[in-house]
Amino acid sequence: MEDxxxxxxxxxxxxxxxxxxxxxxxxxxxxxxxxALVCKKWNQAMYSGSLxxxxxxxxxxxxxxxxxxxxxxALWYVKKFGKYLEHLEIKLLHPYSTVFTRKFQVSxxxxxxxxxxxxxxxxxxxxxxxxxxxxxxxxxxxxQFIKNLGTFLKRMSKQLNYLNLKGARVTLEEGCELLNxxxxxxxxxxxxxxxxxxxxxxxxxxxxSTLFHxxxxxxxxxxxxTFNYNCVSDELLDILCKNSAHSLCTLNIKCHIxxxxxxxxxxxxxxxxxxxxPKLNVNFYFERVMKHDHLARILLVEIPVRSISLRSCxxxxxxxxxxxxxxxxxxxxxxxLQKLTLEVNNDNELLDDELLQLILSCRKLFFLKVWAFLSVxxxxxxxxxxxxxxxxxxxxxxxIYTSRQETSEEERLLxxxxxxxxxxxxxxxxxxxxxxxxx
Numbered sequence: 001m002e003d004x005x006x007x008x009x010x011x012x013x014x015x016x017x018x019x020x021x022x023x024x025x026x027x028x029x030x031x032x033x034x035x036a037l038v039c040k041k042w043n044q045a046m047y048s049g050s051l052x053x054x055x056x057x058x059x060x061x062x063x064x065x066x067x068x069x070x071x072x073x074a075l076w077y078v079k080k081f082g083k084y085l086e087h088l089e090i091k092l093l094h095p096y097s098t099v100f101t102r103k104f105q106v107s108x109x110x111x112x113x114x115x116x117x118x119x120x121x122x123x124x125x126x127x128x129x130x131x132x133x134x135x136x137x138x139x140x141x142x143x144q145f146i147k148n149l150g151t152f153l154k155r156m157s158k159q160l161n162y163l164n165l166k167g168a169r170v171t172l173e174e175g176c177e178l179l180n181x182x183x184x185x186x187x188x189x190x191x192x193x194x195x196x197x198x199x200x201x202x203x204x205x206x207x208x209s210t211l212f213h214x215x216x217x218x219x220x221x222x223x224x225x226t227f228n229y230n231c232v233s234d235e236l237l238d239i240l241c242k243n244s245a246h247s248l249c250t251l252n253i254k255c256h257i258x259x260x261x262x263x264x265x266x267x268x269x270x271x272x273x274x275x276x277x278p279k280l281n282v283n284f285y286f287e288r289v290m291k292h293d294h295l296a297r298i299l300l301v302e303i304p305v306r307s308i309s310l311r312s313c314x315x316x317x318x319x320x321x322x323x324x325x326x327x328x329x330x331x332x333x334x335x336x337l338q339k340l341t342l343e344v345n346n347d348n349e350l351l352d353d354e355l356l357q358l359i360l361s362c363r364k365l366f367f368l369k370v371w372a373f374l375s376v377x378x379x380x381x382x383x384x385x386x387x388x389x390x391x392x393x394x395x396x397x398x399x400i401y402t403s404r405q406e407t408s409e410e411e412r413l414l415x416x417x418x419x420x421x422x423x424x425x426x427x428x429x430x431x432x433x434x435x436x437x438x439x
Contacts, residue, residue, distance in 0.1 A: 020045045052081035053121075055088055057111075059104055061095035071107040075114070082115045087124040101136050105145045112152040122156055126195075129167035132174075133201050146174050153181035157189060164195040166226070175200050176215040183218035191219065192247070195226040197254050205260045207233035216240075221247045229255035229298065237269040245276035250283065255298060257288035264297070271302040281306035283339075288313055290344070292324040301332045307339035307367075314438075316345045322372075326354040331361055339367040345438070347403060352378040359391050366392055371399040371436070376413045379433055383421040386429075395430040407435040 015023075024032055024045050036046035045051075057074045078085075090108070095101050115122070127149075132142050153160070160182065170178070175196070183189035206212050206228070213235045222244040232253065240248060255261050274280055282305050289295065290312050299305070308330065322344055330337070340362070342355075352375055359365060359382065379398065385391050402410060414433055418425060425431045 017041075017045065017048075021048050021050055024048070024051055047081075049084040052084040053086040055081075055085055056091060057089070058091040058093060059107070060093045061097075061100050061104075071103055074107060075110050078111050078114050078118075083118045084121065085115065085119055086121045088115075088122060089126040091128070092130060095131075095134070095136050098136050098138050098141070102138070102141050105141045105148075108145060109148045112148055116152050116155040119156075120159065123159060124162040125156070125160060126162075126164035127168075128164055130165075131167060131169050133169040146170065146178065150178050150181040153178065154184045157182045157185055157191075160191055162193045163191060165199055166195045167198045168196075169198060169201050171201060172204055172206060172209055172211065176209075176211050179215045180218070187218060189219050190221040192221055192223040193225075194219070194222065195252075196231075197226050197228060197252070198256075199227070200230070202258050203260065204230060205263070206231045207236070207260075207263045212236075213239060217243065219243060223247050224250040224252070226252035227254070228259050229253050229261050230259040232265055233263060234266055234269040237265070237273050241269075241273045241276045245273065248273075248277040249279045250281050252283045252285070254285045254287070255289045261289065261294065261298065265300070267300040267302040270300055274302060274304050280304055281336075283307040283309075285309045285311075287311050288315055290317070290320055290322070290325075292321070292329070295325055295329055299329050299332075304336055305333045306336060307341075308333075308337065309339075309341035309343075311341070311343040312345050313343070314345055316347065318348065321349060322346050322351055323349055323354055326351060326358050330358055334361045334363060336364065337362045338364050340365060341369040343369075343371040345401075346373050347401070347438070350375065352381075356381055356385070359393070360385060363392070367395045368393055369395075369397040371401065373401045373403075373438075374398070376400065376410050376417070376435075379414065380417045380420070383417065383424065387421060387424050394428065396433070397430075398433045399436045400433070401436055401438040403437075403439055405437050405439060407437060410435045 020042065024035065027035060032046055032051070036043045055077070057077070059071070059074070092104060095104065131137075132146070137145075153163075163182070165178070168175070168178075179194075179196075182191055200206055207230060212231065213233075216236060217239050220243045222240070225240075225248070282303050284299065284305060284307070286295070286309065288311070289298075290310060299308075310325070322342075330340075340359075351372060355370070355372075355374075356378065359368065379400075382391075382393075382396070386393055400410065414435070418431075418433075
């Protein structure tokens with residue numbers, strides 16, 4: 001008669017392959033390697049392609065014994081399992097020295113070279129926050145890395161569907177060279193999603209570059225494009241209208257205070273693109289670009305804006321007023337706006353009435369995130385209108401700034417408001433409201 005241990009061993013030995021692969025899926029590399037030593041069947045499971053389709057390889061720039069073998073491990077993985085890769089993310093964290101960036105460049109050269117030879121499945125590549133304009137990147141190392149990456153993109157251009165180079169911070173020429181790699185073989189690229197937010201170095205007026213326009217004209221099936229407003233021009237919108245209107249769904253546009261954003265873009269260009277690309281939604285993210293005249297030049301009524309985020313990042317400008325934006329600009333999107341984020345230091349004006357009126361006028365608004373100086377009674381008024389179906393919010397996240405260090409009274413009032421609308425909040429809302437001293 002078999003004892004319990006024999007039965008347990010037998011049940012594991014007879015585990016179907018699909019179940020065994022599912023177990024392996026939840027193990028990290030070290031545990032997978034140990035499990036592969038148990039028996040021949042488990043060793044075969046270790047080499048199942050389905051386990052290695054998605055990979056994040058992290059290079060940590062902080063000196064530590066724990067990170068000593070990251071470079072060797074990354075290359076070992078690609079040699080062993082690179083042929084199965086479909087989604088690859090490279091993370092470069094806190095590069096602290098020129099020695100480290102040199103090691104990273106050499107490792108990436110080997111990694112990309114081997115992957116380019118063995119892989120025919122890769123559809124997604126992400127290498128974010130390279131910050132190649134930092135002093136830790138020597139010119140020769142930087143140039144070699146860009147050359148290696150460009151060569152790899154050429155090899156993968158026919159199969160790659162998603163590319164994320166957010167935060168690369170390259171020159172105009174370097175950036176266009178990398179993007180041109182995606183269309184090198186056929187002079188056209190059918191990649192569907194590109195993230196080039198903060199891709200170019202700060203202060204570059206990309207919108208006036210014929211080189212950039214020529215590069216973008218080679219993309220013919222863009223679905224999602226994420227970039228900075230310093231790239232936007234009538235020429236760019238016309239190119240998107242001509243080449244990607246049939247597929248284009250989303251434009252994510254970041255506008256930062258340090259990027260040039262004084263160019264004139266005509267509403268007719270946006271109107272033509274919106275007409276030719278009926279599925280198009282535009283999401284704007286503003287960082288410290290808060291003045292009414294700047295926003296009015298950018299947020300034209302012809303743009304099909306789905307989401308707007310306005311963040312002052314705690315900075316305070318005594319000449320700045322939020323009220324004109326809430327009353328004159330944002331109401332133009334009452335029929336399309338779905339998400340609104342406001343993180344503003346408005347200690348010189350109270351915005352309760354203007355903000356509430358805007359919310360009630362936007363018939364499709366379902367997401368609201370506000371960090372601002374507000375009165376606690378604003379929340380009661382907002383929830384009262386939500387209970388009466390005068391607005392359709394499903395997510396409410398509010399941080400009520402106060403200039404007082406002591407907030408116990410405000411917190412008591414918020415608890416009472418929550419109790420009053422508890423049934424509504426618990427059943428229909430993703431709700432989070434706190435007070436926050438900002439002194």
